[in-house]
Amino acid sequence: MNTQMKSGPWKTLVGLPQNVWGSIFRNPLPSSDLGRASTSFTNFFLHLHPVKVHRNSLRATYTLGLGLISFFLFFILVVTGILLMFYYVPSTTQAYDRMLDLRGTVAFGIFLRNMHRWSAHGMVAAVFLHMCRVFLTGSYKPPREFNWVLGVLLLLVTLFMSFTGYLLPWDQLAFWAITVGTSIASYAPLIGKQVKFILLGDTTVGQEALLRFYVLHVAVLPAVLPLLAALHFWRIRKDGGLSRPAEEDALSADMPAAQVEIVKGPPVVMATSAAAAAAAEPVLQKRHYGIQGLVRGPFTKIGNVPDRSVFAWPNLFMAELVVFLITVAGVLTVSLFFNAPLEEPVNVMHPPNPAKAPWYFLGLQEQVSYSAFWGGVGIPTVEVLLLLIVPYIDRKIAGVGRWFARERLLANFLFLSFVIVNVILIIIGTFFRGPNWEFVSPW
Amino acid sequence: MTKDPKNRATEDTGNGMTRRRMLSWFSGFGLFGSLIITALSNLIFIKPRATYGQPNRFSIGKPEDFPSGARVSLDTRRVCVVRDGDKIAAISTTCTHLGCIVSVSETGFSCPCHGSRYDQDGNVTGGPAPKALPWFDVRLAPNGELEIDKDTEIEQGSYLRV
Numbered sequence: 320m321n322t323q324m325k326s327g328p329w330k331t332l333v334g335l336p337q338n339v340w341g342s343i344f345r346n347p348l349p350s351s352d353l354g355r356a357s358t359s360f361t362n363f364f365l366h367l368h369p370v371k372v373h374r375n376s377l378r379a380t381y382t383l384g385l386g387l388i389s390f391f392l393f394f395i396l397v398v399t400g401i402l403l404m405f406y407y408v409p410s411t412t413q414a415y416d417r418m419l420d421l422r423g424t425v426a427f428g429i430f431l432r433n434m435h436r437w438s439a440h441g442m443v444a445a446v447f448l449h450m451c452r453v454f455l456t457g458s459y460k461p462p463r464e465f466n467w468v469l470g471v472l473l474l475l476v477t478l479f480m481s482f483t484g485y486l487l488p489w490d491q492l493a494f495w496a497i498t499v500g501t502s503i504a505s506y507a508p509l510i511g512k513q514v515k516f517i518l519l520g521d522t523t524v525g526q527e528a529l530l531r532f533y534v535l536h537v538a539v540l541p542a543v544l545p546l547l548a549a550l551h552f553w554r555i556r557k558d559g560g561l562s563r564p565a566e567e568d569a570l571s572a573d574m575p576a577a578q579v580e581i582v583k584g585p586p587v588v589m590a591t592s593a594a595a596a597a598a599a600e601p602v603l604q605k606r607h608y609g610i611q612g613l614v615r616g617p618f619t620k621i622g623n624v625p626d627r628s629v630f631a632w633p634n635l636f637m638a639e640l641v642v643f644l645i646t647v648a649g650v651l652t653v654s655l656f657f658n659a660p661l662e663e664p665v666n667v668m669h670p671p672n673p674a675k676a677p678w679y680f681l682g683l684q685e686q687v688s689y690s691a692f693w694g695g696v697g698i699p700t701v702e703v704l705l706l707l708i709v710p711y712i713d714r715k716i717a718g719v720g721r722w723f724a725r726e727r728l729l730a731n732f733l734f735l736s737f738v739i740v741n742v743i744l745i746i747i748g749t750f751f752r753g754p755n756w757e758f759v760s761p762w
Numbered sequence: 763m764t765k766d767p768k769n770r771a772t773e774d775t776g777n778g779m780t781r782r783r784m785l786s787w788f789s790g791f792g793l794f795g796s797l798i799i800t801a802l803s804n805l806i807f808i809k810p811r812a813t814y815g816q817p818n819r820f821s822i823g824k825p826e827d828f829p830s831g832a833r834v835s836l837d838t839r840r841v842c843v844v845r846d847g848d849k850i851a852a853i854s855t856t857c858t859h860l861g862c863i864v865s866v867s868e869t870g871f872s873c874p875c876h877g878s879r880y881d882q883d884g885n886v887t888g889g890p891a892p893k894a895l896p897w898f899d900v901r902l903a904p905n906g907e908l909e910i911d912k913d914t915e916i917e918q919g920s921y922l923r924v
Contacts, residue, residue, distance in 0.1 A: 495862070499875070502861035517809050522912075523840070523861075525815040668837040670862045672874040688876050688890055691859055755877035 355630040365636070367552060371628040372635045375563035375720070381456070382561065384642040385449035389477075390548065391646040392442040397541065399435040407487065409533035411526045414489035415664040422661070429658065436659035438650050439481050443679050446477045454709075454734045457719040457727050458562035464710035466554040469547055471706045476544050478679070483536040485677055486529060490662040495674035497532070498524050503687060503695035511696070523667075564720035567627060672754045681748030682741045688756050702737070818912040825850060825908055825924040833882075835866045841898060841910060842866060844882075849921035852898040852910045853884045859891040871895065883918055894918060 344362075349355040356370045375381060406425055407417050421428030450470060453459055459467035486497045501524070505515040520527030555561065662671070676684050686694030718724025723731055753759030820839065828834060828845040835842045835855055840863060842853045855864050855871065862875035870887070871880040879888040884895030899914035900922045908922075 499860045520810050521813040521815040523815065527814055668863065670875055674862065674875050691890060691892055755874065
């Protein structure tokens with residue numbers, strides 16, 4: 320009787336840490352394949368990932384990690400952005416002073432602003448390069464058309480995020496870049512003037528515009544972007560993982576599972592050496608499926624394909640961790656050595672000459688100096704529409720999953736021309752334009 | 763007679779409109795319509811009815827403040843007051859290209875941002891500007907002061923006579 324009374328509470332007390340831990344983390348650190356699978360499957364943060372991931376998706380030279388880098392930069396932007404919000408006031412009389420305070424009095428203020436500014440520039444670059452990677456490997460082809468569309472929307476939201484953030488320091492650069500930028504919007508036919516008025520809340524850039532851009536920058540767009548990003552990530556899973564060459568799944572072609580074991584050498588239909596290698600892989604058979612095996616659609620094939628996948632734990636998670644650490648290290652390094660620019664406070668009477676937009680809009684500004692409508696509205700609209708429609712025009716499944724595939728020579732050539740023209744325009748706008756937007760030599 | 767009465771409403775009779783289908787169409791229109799009304803009312807909400815910045819209608823002083831031949835650029839108002847004899851006009855100094863402030867020059871107006879140039883009346887003489895600088899309505903208020911209304915653009919060359 321006595322011992323029973325003692326052992327009850329005692330047992331509870333001794334078991335408490337283990338019980339609490341066990342109630343949160345259902346699985347111990349995995350040591351078996353089953354454990355690896357359920358670790359990915361039962362963890363809220365990890366279950367976005369597949370339990371097993373194709374080897375091709377882990378090749379750094381295939382993805383260059385650009386999508387992950389974009390996401391991690393966004394993560395850094397959210398964290399530093401929230402911290403900066405503690406000291407920022409979206410008021411024309413206070414905003415600039417707060418920038419000076421970040422430099423002078425706020426602990427780590429200048430460092431956080433640097434991180435935020437350079438991550439923002441980095442994110443625009445990373446998202447754009449990610450788009451180039453996806454195009455040049457043909458990864459927008461069916462069944463991934465809609466995810467490409469989501470990606471284009473994400474690029475636009477990223478640019479708009481950056482544009483709205485540009486006004487907030489309320490310095491000369493901010494004021495005139497937004498004056499020029501919103502004037503470009505007013506060239507849109509029919510709705511242009513209205514769009515500009517609604518965006519600025521007034522006819523010129525002022526207090527209303529600052530407040531509106533602030534709300535867009537810290538509330539509206541940061542809600543839209545993660546939503547689109549979540550859809551984008553979810554679609555990767557639902558569209559069968561990252562794109563990969565057809566040879567990687569070659570054995571599934573018209574091949575009943577029963578015949579598979581006979582195939583020792585390369586079958587006639589598959590002539591490439593990659594296919595031969597694939598054929599030599601052990602083939603999984605006689606597996607039992609749960610409900611997941613029954614789902615239809617363009618999912619990762621189970622069963623009659625060569626199993627070239629590895630467990631997400633630890634392979635995928637380690638890869639992601641490495642990319643994250645590299646991204647953070649890069650941002651920290653740049654922020655230590657380079658300060659985010661801050662110009663003179665706003666002077667509505669005297670535009671700086673030349674008044675330049677952020678670098679990624681300088682291609683646009685260069686176009687605009689020839690024709691405001693065509694350069695600022697016409698051509699960009701056509702470009703965005705072309706980007707959106709491209710996966711619905713170019714539907715041939717050839718050369719998917721390889722960089723610069725020979726079958727995609729024309730498409731890649733056209734896309735690279737588009738990229739190079741825009742890069743050249745940006746370089747001209749950045750280095751070769753001086754006062755009155757006249758041609759100057761940087762040397 | 764043999765048919766299940768519960769299924770009668772969903773029967774596809776080919777061309778006839780069943781009650782159920784009719785009702786689902788109405789519901790669909792209702793829901794979709796509400797969505798559009800919601801979106802529109804949000805748009806109306808964010809479009810300001812009053813602006814808090816500078817008023818678009820303002821007084822610039824008595825006509826005597828502007829001697830004949832004056833071309834006075836009011837940078838904060840973004841307007842240039844022109845007087846020629848007894849004729850007074852207000853020309854916008856906001857560049858029609860991308861909204862920079864044009865400065866008064868010998869030959870008219872010139873923009874520092876992308877090099878647009880205008881003549882004395884605001885007509886484009888060079889650079890990327892797509893159209894002439896607009897003229898704003900000027901009128902004499904009852905208190906004898908000049909009042910400019912930047913919401914009302916008037917035809918080039920229409921002066922107020924004082």
